Amino acid sequence: MLKTTLAIAALIISTSAFADTVAPKEGPCKTIHDTCTAAGFIQNDAKIGKGLWVDCIDPIMQGTAQPAKAVIKLPAVDPAVVAACKAKRPNFGTPKAKK
Secondary structure (H helix, E strand, O other): OHHHHHHHHHHHHHHHHOHHHOOOOOOHHHHHHHHHHHOOOEOOOHHHOOEOHHHHHHHHHHOOOOOOOOOOOOOOOOHHHHHHHHHHOOOOOOOOOOO
């Protein structure tokens, strides 16, 4: 029983570590994700300047400029939506530390 409980806890913790790198299901973070997707940004296309996270979501959430290699202009996102997303998911759009 204890081993099962520990295994479930480990699974929940490891799953939550990836929660901020996958598309949100609803709410303000989904609005940002969908806005970037509609603008033409694509998952895993950072090498060509169209990366969904690196070139769009991360700069929007961090309030920074896009990487110089970005080829699509950042879409407009209401600051209230960004603030609501940060309140709901504080790590959304925060780059993961490289190992």
